[in-house]
Amino acid sequence: MKVAVEGGACCREDAEMLKGKEEMESVAKLAEGAATTAAGLALNDLAARSALLRIVLRRTALGEKCELLANLVGALGDDMRQLAKECRASGIDARSSALWSLLEHQDQYEAVFERNRRVEVQQLTPMVIYQCLSRRNQLFHAGWTVIVGGSREVTGGYGEPAWESRIWLQPPTGVLREYSGIGREMARALYREMKGFSFQGVDTLGHDTPHPAERISFNDMIARFEEEGTLPLIASTEHGPSWDAFTNLSVEDPDACRALFDEKGRYRDTSTGFWASLDCERYDDAAGEWYRAYAIADATEASCIGCGCRDSSPCWLNVDGKCDTCQWVRVDHAAGRGVCSECRELESSWDAGDRVPRIAAFDEQGRMVELGTNESKNSARDDE
Structure with a gap:
């Protein structure tokens, strides 16, 4: 029995060594012909080190991993941030490299690379504003500038102290305006401020998480909005390729996305089964018809x-x-x-x-x- 266990352990170790060798060979192959700039060399080095980290983690007992991560993760994270600085200085983006998917701690790179990056926006939507706020980009559109910088202490809607990011809005002419708090409703408010009206396209931005003091879950809040008939959009799914293609179109070409819907605010892709409604309706695949989960009152809102x-x-x-x-x-x-x-x-x-x-x-x-x-x-x- 002892020999069998040792043999099994050897087999597992051999398998791990073979898998690690294949992973290193894959990294080396992708690194062939890479740029010899400082950013290119750093990218190659980080890809190899990320592969080594994964190999070691697979072969290390669970009890030893904490100490290992304390020694290796910090260094890789620091170097990913340095890679972002090198890429910004060189005018390139490591995320376009074939090696990107092999890198660990991508969030460290993105946080540094995106911060204060200038983004020229031709087609302004609340989604674009929210993405730029979340990434701490500098957004420029038709003479308007939106910048996230600093933070301030505020009193929340329920009297609680909180810290929120400062948002600076500079119009083409006039005084610099200050806001605080990165959120979806803030993105919609900034859009109204910049355009002078609410977004007329398909709103795929979604909703902010309710405040804990409201004692309502996010799902219950969405159900309530649907019952009230105030949801701007209901879709068959909010993840996956169909949803991603739909949201990308809503950002890149709002008019084309809006044109997908008929006069009743319904859209359904027969090839994928993806559907969406602007009028709080759902589609029943079995019955082949649209319906409302809740009866919506016809009274004027006060x-x-x-x-x-x-x-x-x-x-x-x-x-x-x-x-x-x-x-x-x-x-x-x-x-x-x-x-x-x-x-x-x-x-x-x-x-x-x-x-x-x-x-x-x-x-x-x-x-x-x-x-x-x-x-x-x-x-x-x-x-x-």
Whole structure:
């Protein structure tokens, strides 16, 4: 039995040695004819060292791996960051090399390579803005500049202290504007600020994770949006080749992506089975028809004249440790106005006929509508 175990161990070791030899030969073959620049030489060296690391890890007992990683991972990560600096200086990108897939710690390279990299954007979309914010790129579009730099302490929506990245928006003319917090909604807000209206194409950006204080999971939040009919897009899948091709088209050619949908906001690729809907519908492959998982009310959405909350985005409250939402104490869905339970001080004004919102709001096209101005007040007096 002992001989058999030793023999089995030898066989496994021989197999590992053979696999390691093949991996090193593969690296050497790819490295043949590589550039002799500093970046090219560093790339070759890192590919070989990454291969050696994988070979050693496969042959090392689990209990010994922690010490091994402490000795090797840090050095490889540092050199991947140095490779990024060499590539930036040389005007090349190691990710286009055949050796890239063999490298370990690619995230270390990308963090350094992308930071403050100038990106000229011709086709602006919220997705492009979000990608540039996440990578800390410098985005340039039609005279506008978006830069991520520094951080600041803020008070979160639930009174908690937090640190957020600073975002600087420089218009073609005018004063530099400061924002904070990298997120999908921030990307949409910056798009509205730069273009003057909401994105009219197919929005594949998705949603930010809900705040922990809201006590709702991401999936439950998406289900709620679908029930309310406010999801901008529902697709058969959000991963894989079909989804990647679809999202790439939505970024590179928004008009072509929008043209895929019919007058009812439906799109289905019969060759792959991939489908998407702009109207909160799903496709049943077995029945061959579109349907809605939830019945959507046909009433006009109302917004509070005090805080601006809406039917689809009410105030989130913490009631006895449980998540809850505000309720309408006054509402006129035909007029699209109301007073929520968090703005009860406006009940008397509402009863007196006041319907003028106290804050700026956005119309259906995402354009800011300055309400409560002299023009609005004059109109109210004329009605009286």
